Amino acid sequence: MTDVRTKLLNAFEELKREGKKISPFAVEKRAGVGNGSCKNHPAILEMVMLEKERYHPNPELAKKPAARTDKKQVERNKYDELIDRNKRLQDENEQLKKELSVMATSVAQLTWELHRHKTATRMQQSNVVQFSE
Numbered sequence: 001m002t003d004v005r006t007k008l009l010n011a012f013e014e015l016k017r018e019g020k021k022i023s024p025f026a027v028e029k030r031a032g033v034g035n036g037s038c039k040n041h042p043a044i045l046e047m048v049m050l051e052k053e054r055y056h057p058n059p060e061l062a063k064k065p066a067a068r069t070d071k072k073q074v075e076r077n078k079y080d081e082l083i084d085r086n087k088r089l090q091d092e093n094e095q096l097k098k099e100l101s102v103m104a105t106s107v108a109q110l111t112w113e114l115h116r117h118k119t120a121t122r123m124q125q126s127n128v129v130q131f132s133e
Contacts, residue, residue: 007031008044012051022051 002010011031015022024038027048031037038045 004031004033004037005041005044007033008038008041012044012048016051022048022055024048 008027008031011027012022015026015030020026024045025035027044028035028037038048
């Protein structure tokens with residue numbers, strides 16, 4: 001049985017001879033192998049991509065766009081101002097978290113006191129209704 005590499009090469013040559021569209025998917029489909037098999041054979045993938053670029057209707061679009069170099073520059077003083085503001089907001093956030101924790105503790109203590117008070121006052125009164133015979 002033929003190995004995947006040989007199948008891919010034969011399919012590539014057939015498509016090239018027939019003048020059909022060449023792409024990794026087309027080569028893999030013609031070879032009868034799994035989708036993505038070209039990625040396991042970098043030399044074949046490079047041949048396919050070169051052939052694909054050669055017959056692309058617009059070669060400028062076939063090339064991958066270059067990395068963006070026009071990043072926005074921020075003034076140093078504006079950057080420092082933003083860093084200071086961020087620090088102030090983080091400090092304020094920490095303070096609010098502490099206050100929230102204190103308030104939650106206070107609510108828990110008051111709830112416990114209310115529970116104890118209700119329990120103590122109920123001990124004196126019974127909720128059981130006595131039926132007289």
